[in-house]
Amino acid sequence: MSRPVLIATAAAAVVVLVAPYLTGTYYQQLLAQAFLYAIVAVSLDFVWGYAGVPDLGHALWFGIGALSVGHATTVLSDVGLVTEVHGSFGRYALGTLTGVVAATVLAAIVARLCLSSRRSNDFYIVVVTLALATAAVTVYDQTPALGGGENGLFGFNLQNVTPLGWYYITAALLAVTVAVALVVVRSDFGLLMRAVRDNAPRARYLGYNDVNVKIGVFTAGAAVTALAGAVFAMMTGVANDGQFSFTLATSMLVWVAVGGRATIVGPMVGAIVMSLAGAKLNEHFPAQWTIIEGALLIAVVVFVPGGLIGPLVRLAGRLLARRYPPRGRAIAAAPARPAGEPGGGRPVIRIRDLVFGYGSLRVLDGVTLDVVAGELLCVVGPNGAGKSTLTSVITNRRLRSRGEVEYLLPGHRLGDRPAAHEIARAGVGRKFQIPSVFASLTVAEALLLADRRGAPPSLWRRSTTVEVAPAVVDIVRIAGLDGRAGTLSSDLSHGLRQGLEVAMAVAARPRVIILDEPTAGLTAHERHDIGRVLEHLRDIGIAVVLIEHDLDFVIRVSDRVVVLHGGRVIEDGLPETVRGSEVVRSAYLGTAVR
Ligand SMILES: Nc1ncnc2c1ncn2[C@@H]1O[C@H](COP(=O)(O)OP(=O)(O)OP(=O)(O)O)[C@@H](O)[C@H]1O
DSSP states (O other), X not given: OOHHHHHHHHHHHHXXXXXXXXXXXXXXXXXXXXXXXXXXXXXHIIXXXXXXXXXXXXXHHHHHHHHHHHHHHEXXXXXXOEEEEOOOXXXXXXXXXXXXXXXXXXXXXXHHHHHSSTTOOHHHHHHHHHHHHHHHHHHHHHOHHHHOXXXXXXXXXXXXXXXXXXXXXXXXXXXXXXXXXXXXXXXXXXXXXXXXXXXXXXXXTTTOOHHHHHHXXXXXXXXXXXXXXXXXXXXXXXXXXXXXXXXXXXXXXHHHXXXXXXXXHHHHHHHHXXXXXXXXXXXXXXHHHHHHHHHHHHHHHHHOTTOSSHXXXXXXXXXXXXXXXXXXXXXEEOOOOOOSOSSOOOEEEEEEEEEEEETTEEEEEEEEEEEETTOEEEEEOSXXXXXXXXXXXXXXXXXXXXXXXXXXXXXXXXXXXOOHHHHHHTTEEEEOSSOOOOTTSBXXXXXXXXXXXXXXXXXXXXXXXXXXXXXXXXXXXXXXXXXXXXXXXXXXXXXXXXXXXXXXXXXXXXXXXXXXXXXXXXXXXXXXXXXXXXXXXXXXXXXXXXXXXXXXHHHHHOSEEEEEETTEEEEEEOHHHHHTOHHHHHHHHTOOOO
């Protein structure tokens, strides 16, 4: 922590400690509530801001926590009226535990159902979480025996804790939440969260199970929010449908959006300021405040998508970084380590009669092919021949296809239909045709993630150096990325992103690497250099599969050439043979070949 940050944190701590003595009980209660809302905002920032899962029903978890405490500490009549309140601490603890467990289990089920669907996208998740929250309010209101009906449960607040006591308890809970959140988002796991948010398929093809990352973060967010709801109920002695409501869920989104997504501090400040303002204005203008909140959300999303406080936090960070350079992540060359098995000639992927189509369009039509260790295989063919599709079907066996793809990778037994991240973990690397990188990660961070190839990252440790193979250092140099370890991928040109993606694929220590047009956008000199790197990868035993259009380059670097046309292999042989083939010439000239 730099000195100014330390001073600012100490100053904030002094203000928080002294503030209740300068205000009355009323403001202590308001601030205690605001601190709990700030915990909720930080948890939503985790889920939405960092993992990119838009949870429109986040209030549901808060309501479950509150209701559970209310239910555990009261006795209800048939119509849901509270007839007795239990004051024992055990019941509050039981209610809290039950609420947190119930929210965690429900969130895990919802996330699994929403996120593991192949059709899952942001819109899908928004609709499901919104529908769930709306249904929860209806169920609550229709079941008085559960939560007291429209009146809710009341009068069960934990005795013997003064407003000042709650003020300090909630402040301490918020401090712990923010501290833990900051450690996690700066850790290696935080890197993975941002990677999954920016570009889930890219993370998947580096060996990470992006769905599980999202489910884990979503579930953790629900658990923290349920805990905040439980404490809220203990403090206020109230549990009602407002705590489940879409109105509260919208307020939560406003706190995060206005504060600034993916900053932790922004949503925390946003929640404290907005909930205090809301409490004051709600007293005099209840109807108007809801409209103001809605308008603010729209205005922020349209005009300042980074939020109001987030950019200030980032600016302060940048100014501080000039004076106190942070510990960035650096790239270092690791001692050479053989990634593949030397001694080429052994098939590592065996493809037999592979058939794949998009709807009625048959794109691969009985492809049979061996990918061999220590061989540089080029796949060529006219536009639309099915080259990129072949890559997709080899690297993701969850895509519906017929035929066989067998992976003969030592040390890895893949099931019948392995998922993309499992195939990547086994050592099949991929570069997409259009450069696919992580916008908010620096060059060094992207290589760090690639180097781990799906291994679970630490939740608290922040790696500062990424050690990559000499071939990666070569690619970094050839692509012009040296000296740019700290540059954000979003700030790189098209050509540099291309180079970064190739470097990422190689950094993952593949046994098979499939590169879809890695030289597109490179100069002749750079192509020559990339060609040398590919030959080096082949020489250390990696099976290199190159999809290329530049036939001169193909003839120069490849050991074997496969020609695809209309989804079929029409030629498979030595480069010179393929170049002289009549059938290949007619395929490229557009003559039908059947
Ligand atoms: N997601 C998709 N949905 C429907 N059709 C698709 C999809 N992706 C590709 N296609 C079609 O499948 C066929 C093969 O496409 P593919 O991208 O695999 O060819 P390619 O050989 O890689 O071509 P290029 O050299 O132009 O990249 C094309 O007709 C294409 O229009």
